[in-house]
Amino acid sequence: MYYQLYEFNHAAMAPWHAMADQMRIAFRNPLNPLSHTYFGRTVAAGFEVLERTTRRYGKPEFGLSETVIGDKTVSVHEKIVWQQPFCNLIHFERCLPAGHRNDPKILIVAPMSGHYATLLRGTVEALLPHAEVHITDWVDARMVPLAEGGFDLDDYIDYVIEMLHALGPDTHVIAVCQPAVPVLAAVSVMEADNDPLSPSTMTLMGGPIDTRINPTAVNQLAKEKPIEWFRDNVVMPVPWPQPGFMRMVYPGFLQLSGFMSMNLDRHVIAHKEFFAHLVKNDGDAAEKHRDFYDEYLAVMDLTAEFYLQTVETVFMRHALPKGEMMHRDRPVDTTAIRKVALLTVEGENDDISGVGQTEAAQTICTNIPDHMRLHYMQPDVGHYGVFNGSRFRKEIAPRILSFIEEHARTGKAKPAPRVIRGGKAGSAA
Structure with a gap:
C-alpha cells in the first residue's frame, strides 16, 4: 500500500x-x-x-569518457561483458597506445543497497589510469519481470563467482560496503573448491563483516526488530505499470x-x-x-528475498564471523582461503560500518599467510570517504594498487607488506 x-x-x-x-x-x-x-x-x-x-531521479550515467595514462589522454568506452537478469558487468574499455603494459584486471563489486553503481564513479575514475576496471551494474528490481525468477543472497554469491570465472585468472576483486560479506563468502567457496580462477587479491572496504563490533545506528535497528517486522513493514509489491509488477521488493x-x-x-x-x-x-x-x-x-529497489536474507544473515545472526553461514546448503568456510591476499580498509568516522567491522575479516581468515594480508584505517573520513573523495584518491587508492601489484600471481615476488593503521605501519593483522 x-x-x-x-x-x-x-x-x-x-x-x-x-x-x-x-x-x-x-x-x-x-x-x-x-x-x-x-x-x-x-x-x-x-x-x-x-x-x-x-x-x-533516474539512474545516473557514469560519464567517464576519458582518462589520463602517463601524460596522454585516452578515450574510455563502457562495454557490457557479462549479463544476467539482475546484473550487468561493465568493462571500462580504454583505447590504449601500442606497447602499453598489461594492467591488472579489477572487479569492483558495487553495493546492492539502494543506490546505483554510479555511486562509485570516483572509485572507478581513480583506478582507471592503472587498471582494466570492471564494475557490477545491479539492475533495479522493479524493472525485472517476475518471469525472470527471484534473486537472493545465494544468487548474489553465485553471480560473483560467475563474474570471476568470466574475467579469468589473476583478477583482483574489490568489495565496497554491503558486498564485503557475499564477496568473502564467494571467495571462500572458490578456495574450498580449489578453483584456479579464485582472485589474486580481495579488498574489502567499509563492509559489515562483523556488526557486533562497534555497532552503528543501522546495526542497532536490525538488533531491535525481529525479521518478521521487516517482512511485514518494509517489503511490498511493485505497483503497476512497472515491468516488475507484483514482485516483492524492499523499495x-x-x-x-x-x-x-x-x-x-x-x-x-x-x-x-x-x-x-x-x-x-x-x-x-x-x-x-x-x-x-x-x-x-x-x-x-532490492528483491525482498535478498534484503531479508541479508538482514537476517549479516545483521541478526552474524553468521559469517560465527562460522555459521551457508551457501546452498554447504558451510561457508573462511579458513579455506589460502591463496588470496586480503586487504581491509576502514574509515575512522564511518557511521555505517563501524571501525573494526571490516577488519574482522583478518581474524576469521586464519589461513592467509601474514605476508599476504594488510589492514588500513584512513583517518578523518566517514563511510563515503572510504571509496570516494580526495583522501581516497591520495591515500587509499594508491595503497590498493600497490597491494594488487604486490600480490599479482603473474608478478614477481616482493617483500612482505606491513599493516598500516592511521597512516603508521604496524604488525600484520
Missing part, C-alpha cells in the same frame, strides 16, 4: 513539478529583466528547490528515507545553503550540490 501511495504522490505532484520547472526557466532567462535582480534570483532559486524536491525510497533521517539536519542545511548559493549566483557551489544529490536521490 505504501508503494502505491508513493507512486500516487509522485503523480499528484507532477503538475506542480512541471510548473516549478517552467517558472525556474522563466526567471533564469537572461531576456527576463527580473533575472538580473535579487528578487528574480530569489524566485528562481525557490522554484529550483521545489522542482528538485518533486523530481523522480529504494524507504532505504533513502532511512539514510536521510540519520542526518536530516545536514540535508536541511545543505538545501538552505543551495538556495543561498543560487541567490548569490555562486554557480560552482550550486553545481556541487546538484551533482551530489542527483546521485544520492537516485535509488533502486
Whole structure:
C-alpha cells in the first residue's frame, strides 16, 4: 500500500513539478529583466528547490569518457561483458597506445543497497589510469519481470563467482560496503573448491563483516526488530505499470528515507545553503550540490528475498564471523582461503560500518599467510570517504594498487607488506 501511495504522490505532484520547472526557466532567462535582480534570483532559486524536491531521479550515467595514462589522454568506452537478469558487468574499455603494459584486471563489486553503481564513479575514475576496471551494474528490481525468477543472497554469491570465472585468472576483486560479506563468502567457496580462477587479491572496504563490533545506528535497528517486522513493514509489491509488477521488493525510497533521517539536519542545511548559493549566483557551489544529490536521490529497489536474507544473515545472526553461514546448503568456510591476499580498509568516522567491522575479516581468515594480508584505517573520513573523495584518491587508492601489484600471481615476488593503521605501519593483522 505504501508503494502505491508513493507512486500516487509522485503523480499528484507532477503538475506542480512541471510548473516549478517552467517558472525556474522563466526567471533564469537572461531576456527576463527580473533575472538580473535579487528578487528574480530569489524566485528562481525557490522554484529550483521545489522542482528538485518533486523530481523522480533516474539512474545516473557514469560519464567517464576519458582518462589520463602517463601524460596522454585516452578515450574510455563502457562495454557490457557479462549479463544476467539482475546484473550487468561493465568493462571500462580504454583505447590504449601500442606497447602499453598489461594492467591488472579489477572487479569492483558495487553495493546492492539502494543506490546505483554510479555511486562509485570516483572509485572507478581513480583506478582507471592503472587498471582494466570492471564494475557490477545491479539492475533495479522493479524493472525485472517476475518471469525472470527471484534473486537472493545465494544468487548474489553465485553471480560473483560467475563474474570471476568470466574475467579469468589473476583478477583482483574489490568489495565496497554491503558486498564485503557475499564477496568473502564467494571467495571462500572458490578456495574450498580449489578453483584456479579464485582472485589474486580481495579488498574489502567499509563492509559489515562483523556488526557486533562497534555497532552503528543501522546495526542497532536490525538488533531491535525481529525479521518478521521487516517482512511485514518494509517489503511490498511493485505497483503497476512497472515491468516488475507484483514482485516483492524492499523499495529504494524507504532505504533513502532511512539514510536521510540519520542526518536530516545536514540535508536541511545543505538545501538552505543551495538556495543561498543560487541567490548569490555562486554557480560552482550550486553545481556541487546538484551533482551530489542527483546521485544520492537516485535509488533502486532490492528483491525482498535478498534484503531479508541479508538482514537476517549479516545483521541478526552474524553468521559469517560465527562460522555459521551457508551457501546452498554447504558451510561457508573462511579458513579455506589460502591463496588470496586480503586487504581491509576502514574509515575512522564511518557511521555505517563501524571501525573494526571490516577488519574482522583478518581474524576469521586464519589461513592467509601474514605476508599476504594488510589492514588500513584512513583517518578523518566517514563511510563515503572510504571509496570516494580526495583522501581516497591520495591515500587509499594508491595503497590498493600497490597491494594488487604486490600480490599479482603473474608478478614477481616482493617483500612482505606491513599493516598500516592511521597512516603508521604496524604488525600484520
